């Protein structure tokens with residue numbers, strides 16, 4: 001007989017492994033039990049099942065800049081669920097989603113005018129890659145089938161995004177099902193030259209020339225698109241050197257290759273502007289987004305494309321589907337309604353400007369860790385920062401994992417991957433909370449051997 005709801009033994013079930021957790025060392029979680037269970041959230045804090053209050057140093061998984069449990073959002077959810085809880089998106093529209101598409105296009109750089117909705121960053125990435133292939137084919141250049149990504153890039157876990165992505169552990173198990181015709185340029189990070197940079201490193205624009213090398217290897221006529229994150233987020237906040245993104249843009253334009261910015265992390269304010277594209281003054285042909293658009297509360301993602309791309313699809317017989325692509329939940333009205341409330345709150349409370357004003361606070365605090373002997377590098381831009389620890393001999397990643405687990409007992413929900421701690425605190429954080437966060441990190445790093 002199944003356990004009654006209020007008597008459900010979460011610890012037992014977790015231990016039995018019924019819940020196969022994503023991107024998780026499942027056996028380690030089973031061992032640690034309820035310390036790894038988040039039970040509630042409010043403002044910039046989570047509370048674990050063990051009753052420990054944790055500062056949310058990464059805004060969930062980069063997705064909750066407004067913090068948690070804002071009653072304005074729960075009101076919206078109820079109201080929308082009572083009005084139009086679901087609506088098919090194929091051959092039909094609904095007002096809340098139509099208005100959101102226009103609103104997002106208005107926030108994007110001029111010329112990026114049309115929005116295609118998906119439900120996650122992975123779906124957004126695959127949508128953009130398919131749109132790039134379709135665009136060239138419709139223009140009579142179907143020979144442009146190659147997709148170029150970048151080492152250490154992360155574009156989710158769909159087959160397209162995984163193939164274009166450049167994170168080895170995500171790729172090696174699935175080598176046999178990689179999308180064909182994908183190549184990668186080098187990432188522009190070179191520790192010896194840019195360690196401890198504040199904001200954009202001065203060295204590294206020349207790394208964009210690697211794109212010319214890859215283009216020369218394959219010939220531009222075979223290449224559809226280049227996809228990069230303006231700031232490489234998941235791989236530890238790799239900040240684009242001054243002039244680097246500009247050069248990628250020039251090279252793509254010269255060769256008729258589409259440039260896609262994956263703004264799943266950087267979109268909706270994380271760089272102190274609506275999009276990183278505006279922060280860096282470089283306009284791509286497509287922007288993918290997800291995460292912060294709904295504050296992570298209802299899944300939503302999407303792609304913003306230029307007039308040129310959209311209009312290229314709007315050809316052929318008028319009764320034919322122009323882009324044979326879409327999801328049951330594309331443009332979900334509940335997600336769209338929440339997105340409106342999130343964007344309303346960001347506007348009313350000037351939260352994007354606040355993220356920008358917190359940037360120097362985070363920068364100063366995080367770079368104060370530089371004197372710690374096991375700190376290998378510190379980087380920051382917008383309301384993000386990455387700290388690399390020196391690996392323990394013969395135990396790569398062990399130090400960082402230990403730090404993460406210490407954080408759970410000491411008031412911090414940290415994001416530790418490999419040797420890197422990534423920070424992306426909520427925009428609603430106060431300067432004191434950011435300084436306290438770094439002070440606790442300092443204490444915990446000092447305790448590591």
Ligand SMILES: Cc1ncc(COP(=O)(O)O)c(C=O)c1O
Nearest residue numbers: 120121122154155156262264265
């Ligand atoms: C740049 C980027 N693209 C795509 C994704 C994948 O998003 P999702 O996990 O929503 O599929 C992520 C997730 O972190 C991301 O950072």
